Amino acid sequence: xxxxxxxxxxxxxxxxxxxxxxxxxxxxxxxxxxxxxxxxxxxxxxxxxxxxxxxxxxxxxxxxxxxxxxxxxxxxxxxxxxxxxxxxxxxxxxxxxxxxxxxxxxxxxxx
Amino acid sequence: xxxxxxxxxxxxxxxxxxxxxxxxxxxxxxxxxxxxxxxxxxxxxxxxxxxxxxxxxxxxxxxxxxxxxxxxxxxxxxxxxxxxxxxxxxxxxxxxxxxxxxxxxxxxxxxxxxxxxxxxxxxxxxxxxxxxxxxxxxxxxxx
Numbered sequence: 001x002x003x004x005x006x007x008x009x010x011x012x013x014x015x016x017x018x019x020x021x022x023x024x025x026x027x028x029x030x031x032x033x034x035x036x037x038x039x040x041x042x043x044x045x046x047x048x049x050x051x052x053x054x055x056x057x058x059x060x061x062x063x064x065x066x067x068x069x070x071x072x073x074x075x076x077x078x079x080x081x082x083x084x085x086x087x088x089x090x091x092x093x094x095x096x097x098x099x100x101x102x103x104x105x106x107x108x109x110x111x
Numbered sequence: 112x113x114x115x116x117x118x119x120x121x122x123x124x125x126x127x128x129x130x131x132x133x134x135x136x137x138x139x140x141x142x143x144x145x146x147x148x149x150x151x152x153x154x155x156x157x158x159x160x161x162x163x164x165x166x167x168x169x170x171x172x173x174x175x176x177x178x179x180x181x182x183x184x185x186x187x188x189x190x191x192x193x194x195x196x197x198x199x200x201x202x203x204x205x206x207x208x209x210x211x212x213x214x215x216x217x218x219x220x221x222x223x224x225x226x227x228x229x230x231x232x233x234x235x236x237x238x239x240x241x242x243x244x245x246x247x248x249x250x251x252x253x254x
Contacts, residue, residue, distance in 0.1 A: 057136065060132070
């Protein structure tokens with residue numbers, strides 16, 4: 001499933017990006033960037049509450065399909081700029097991390 | 112490296128977390144443009160970024176040189192920071208001397224060097240306390 005299709009299905013907000021990437025690496029949830037860097041699978045849907053510029057750098061370099069900011073945590077201007085530069089799609093949801101992952105998994109029929 | 116290798120040089124500013132990752136992102140872009148296998152690009156991107164972040168966190172910046180030829184990518188990260196007192200300890204997952212501020216940003220989990228080892232084919236650390244650190248990362252190009 002493509003990022004934008006998932007976003008539409010779940011009624012999440014597309015904060016930036018075209019959402020054109022296919023999610024083939026499953027779902028990964030974590031806020032500790034050093035851990036994400038080494039463990040998030042490529043092409044995964046990464047769910048976090050960290051909306052800073054470093055989040056975008058990690059998403060770019062670990063090559064996740066997108067970033068989902070849970071709990072509507074703030075996404076600052078630098079982060080948006082970083083996402084733009086890295087060509088990262090960022091989605092926003094009010095759902096907490098677990099609920100967001102559960103709804104994404106259900107929609108993508110992963111569970 | 113062979114004579115016809117490509118060479119790139121980057122200066123990493125110290126203590127500026129908003130700019131950390133710029134060199135690694137630029138290298139990633141170049142590798143992608145060269146048509147290098149995605150998993151190889153990902154390996155080098157992750158290991159180089161960890162090194163770049165370490166330079167910002169611990170060494171007030173430094174310099175990165177990257178050479179690319181047909182067989183491998185070699186990245187050399189040189190800083191004039193405090194040096195690593197105990198490399199064996201620093202290689203352990205979870206060991207970190209990062210500040211609270213750094214941890215608040217999501218770093219300092221003590222995964223930097225372990226990630227660099229995991230995502231490179233060769234990792235050489237040459238560090239002298241009070242002088243600085245030179246890290247060499249080598250990733251073989253899969254054809």
